[in-house]
Amino acid sequence: RAYRVAILGATGLVGRTMATILEERGFPVSELIPLASERSRGQEVIFNGKPYVTQVPSREVFKGVDIALFSAGASASREWAPVAAAEGAVVIDNSSAFRMDPDVPLVVPEVNPEALFDKDGQPEKIIANPNCSTIQMVVALKPLHDRYRIRRVVVSTYQSVTGKGKAGRDALEDELSGKIPEKFTHVHQIAYNAVPHIDVFLDNGYTKEEMKMVNETRKIMGDEGLSISPTTVRIPVYGGHGESLNVEFEEDFDIDELRSLLTSSPGIIVQDDPGSNLYPMPLSSYEKDEVFIGRIRRDYWNPRTLNLWIVADNLRKGAATNAVQIAERLLGRL
Numbered sequence: 001r002a003y004r005v006a007i008l009g010a011t012g013l014v015g016r017t018m019a020t021i022l023e024e025r026g027f028p029v030s031e032l033i034p035l036a037s038e039r040s041r042g043q044e045v046i047f048n049g050k051p052y053v054t055q056v057p058s059r060e061v062f063k064g065v066d067i068a069l070f071s072a073g074a075s076a077s078r079e080w081a082p083v084a085a086a087e088g089a090v091v092i093d094n095s096s097a098f099r100m101d102p103d104v105p106l107v108v109p110e111v112n113p114e115a116l117f118d119k120d121g122q123p124e125k126i127i128a129n130p131n132c133s134t135i136q137m138v139v140a141l142k143p144l145h146d147r148y149r150i151r152r153v154v155v156s157t158y159q160s161v162t163g164k165g166k167a168g169r170d171a172l173e174d175e176l177s178g179k180i181p182e183k184f185t186h187v188h189q190i191a192y193n194a195v196p197h198i199d200v201f202l203d204n205g206y207t208k209e210e211m212k213m214v215n216e217t218r219k220i221m222g223d224e225g226l227s228i229s230p231t232t233v234r235i236p237v238y239g240g241h242g243e244s245l246n247v248e249f250e251e252d253f254d255i256d257e258l259r260s261l262l263t264s265s266p267g268i269i270v271q272d273d274p275g276s277n278l279y280p281m282p283l284s285s286y287e288k289d290e291v292f293i294g295r296i297r298r299d300y301w302n303p304r305t306l307n308l309w310i311v312a313d314n315l316r317k318g319a320a321t322n323a324v325q326i327a328e329r330l331l332g333r334l
């Protein structure tokens, strides 16, 4: 059977990538229903070679929708997810609106696919898609935690401007071409710069982006005791987010065994050959669906501790691909 799939936020960078990925993966779509705000009404989304005209969301348009992929920000999700779910759709929501709601599963299919279904085996009505910087980190941490028990993670991110959507990408292009705006999209000039400030600061001195990495990781990994210490930084690149991790384990590890464990884990491609200058980079992960891992090495000072470098396309595995992979897990269960 084929499914009626709505995309809310269909004209944004993530929304358009969702349509591309549904098409690339041959997801069985009988009808695509692109939705966006009044500002984008009438814009077209091309799917399987056909143009689909964007409509504004309403209760009516969700009638008969099987799967609704949302990526239009938290307030649109708060307004429309309950409506779409009441009309019978399963909502896969890429915003932060429901991620920490104890009744809503927060899912990365390689890590906790079992959370997608209730105790009767039925899909939950609203499923949250995690933040991009969380997704790529948990794909890497899951096999390591299962085998060696993680005690603490120190992570620094190098995040693409596309994390802030089209506006974030345009800001970099404008600044590089010499247009300096009255108000910077990335708080400060991002061209030729690195800004250790993503989303707003909280009272504890961390940013909201950093606390997403803490709280979402604990929820997805099902371990509230995990200690994660992040610093998130915006850098002037496209293509993907990079993350440098220092991971301390309870157990000893053999580095060759650990490397094979990562190599054989789902969703991961190990690119780690310093002799031939091979390691993951944003440009080489661009438009790929996997999480790339390299620079795998034991901490020089602490033997139970590992350093590694992780890169993934933030619009794909960090957002759209993860959402479509969730939808794929629901096939045959709707």
Ligand code: 11C
Binding pocket: 094, 095, 096, 130, 131, 132, 133, 159, 160, 162, 163, 164, 198, 199, 209, 212
């Ligand atoms: C960024 N990680 O790079 C953010 C974008 O909670 O889904 C995604 C925000 C989110 O700015």
